[in-house]
Amino acid sequence: MPFEKGRPRDPSVAPDGSVWFVGQQNHYLARFDPKSQRFSQLKLDDQAGPHNLIVGRDGIVWYAGNRQGYIGRHDPKGGHIDKIKLPPAARDPHTLVFDKSQRHIWFTAQWSNLVGRLNIKTRHVDLMKVPTPDARPYGITLAADGTVWVALLGSNKLASVDPASLELTEHLLPDLDAGPRRLIATTNNQIYYVDYSLAELGHLDPVSGKVRRWPTPAGDGADSGAGSGSGPYAMAVDAKNRIWFVETGVQPNTLVGFDVSSEEFVSVTAIPSGAGSVRHMVYHAPTHSLWFGTDQGTLAQARLPE
Numbered sequence: 001m002p003f004e005k006g007r008p009r010d011p012s013v014a015p016d017g018s019v020w021f022v023g024q025q026n027h028y029l030a031r032f033d034p035k036s037q038r039f040s041q042l043k044l045d046d047q048a049g050p051h052n053l054i055v056g057r058d059g060i061v062w063y064a065g066n067r068q069g070y071i072g073r074h075d076p077k078g079g080h081i082d083k084i085k086l087p088p089a090a091r092d093p094h095t096l097v098f099d100k101s102q103r104h105i106w107f108t109a110q111w112s113n114l115v116g117r118l119n120i121k122t123r124h125v126d127l128m129k130v131p132t133p134d135a136r137p138y139g140i141t142l143a144a145d146g147t148v149w150v151a152l153l154g155s156n157k158l159a160s161v162d163p164a165s166l167e168l169t170e171h172l173l174p175d176l177d178a179g180p181r182r183l184i185a186t187t188n189n190q191i192y193y194v195d196y197s198l199a200e201l202g203h204l205d206p207v208s209g210k211v212r213r214w215p216t217p218a219g220d221g222a223d224s225g226a227g228s229g230s231g232p233y234a235m236a237v238d239a240k241n242r243i244w245f246v247e248t249g250v251q252p253n254t255l256v257g258f259d260v261s262s263e264e265f266v267s268v269t270a271i272p273s274g275a276g277s278v279r280h281m282v283y284h285a286p287t288h289s290l291w292f293g294t295d296q297g298t299l300a301q302a303r304l305p306e
Contacts, residue, residue: 001030003041005297010052010095010280012061013291014076020061021293022050029053029063029074032299044081048072052095052280056102064093064107071096071105071118084123090114095140095280097148099163106148106161108137115140115150115161115168128161128168135159139182139235143189147206151180151193158183158193158204171204174211178202182235182280184243186260192237194245199230201243201258214258217268218250232256234278234292238304239285242266246278246292253278253294255302267305273298 001008006026011019019032027044044050049067056062061074065083069091073082086093086109093116094108105118115137117126130137136154143149148161156178158171173180179197186192191204199219203212219230231249238244243258253275257267271278276295283290290302 001297001299002039003028003030005295007295008293008297008299011291011293011299012053012055012282013284014055014061015057015059017286019291019299020053020055021299022053022063024049024051024066029061031076034301042074042079044072046083051093054096054098054105056098058102062096062105064096066092066094069093071107084118086116086118086125087127090116090125090127094138097140097142099142099148100146104163106140106142108140108150110136110138110153113137115148115159117163117166126166128166130159130168131170132157139180139193141184143185143191143206144187145189147185147189149183149185149191151183153179153181153196156180158191160206171206171209173202173204174213181233182245184235184237186237186241188241190260192235192243192258192260194232194235196231196233199232199249201232201245203260214263214265216245216247217256217265218247218254234281236281236283236290238283238290239288242304244281244283244290244302244304246271246275246281248275248277248279251276255290257304269302271300273300275300 006023011021029042048065051064051066053063070083135152138153139151150159156173181196183193216230229249233248235245273296281292
């Protein structure tokens with residue numbers, strides 16, 4: 001990128017094909033136009049520590065003001081930023097995801113130990129406390145049936161939230177040392193997650209409750225920790241229900257593909273910049289590609305095999 005690194009992360013592709021992302025350390029929103037290959041940057045003046053953003057079907061950019069306890073709304077046409085202050089209990093909004101209608105934004109608050117829902121129209125916020133202390137709700141995704149799923153990084157559990165009743169249910173994983181960090185849902189509502197601590201890819205069947213696990217290519221089945229072992233982190237699923245994740249404990253980081261039908265790892269690709277760490281990524285169906293930011297100060301597009 002043509003400006004300071006600032007930990008660029010968590011891109012989202014807008015309806016016009018432009019890619020928006022945040023700079024977590026240097027407090028900015030940024031836009032990249034794939035056609036012109038040009039970047040633009042909007043500095044945030046409040047030390048927000050933006051952690052994540054999503055772009056709606058209307059082109060509005062929503063971001064998590066992690067250090068200042070708000071969710072920001074940015075209209076690229078007018079340039080205005082509106083800050084929606086969250087209740088004091090939700091001091092650190094982390095990762096955002098729309099529901100299907102895009103009437104609500106669901107979010108995690110890692111250190112507040114909460115899952116939240118923002119009504120975009122009324123600005124009302126519902127909060128759901130995670131029963132397990134210090135569970136650290138982290139990654140969040142929406143299943144095809146509307147259920148919200150959350151990875152509880154500080155525990156050996158996943159959580160689901162019923163969008164109608166707002167009831168939160170915890171789902172136990174087999175190993176006490178588990179550390180689920182990100183997760184996705186396939187089109188048939190199956191849940192896959194990356195276990196950062198155990199260097200594994202996991203699968204939870206929500207109906208039976210059965211959990212299966214596979215050691216990641218660079219993992220050794222032992223506690224990887226940051227900077228060693230596999231450290232699987234960013235995660236996405238493509239239109240063919242193939243799972244993609246990045247191993248951040250090896251240098252260079254590797255982008256790994258997993259076929260859920262054959263239950264085999266089908267692709268391992270080194271990321272050219274080395275990456276340092278890839279924390280979140282998104283699948284863009286029209287271009288059949290993944291977008292992600294890296295700690296090396298780059299924005300990347302990975303074009304996937306057919």
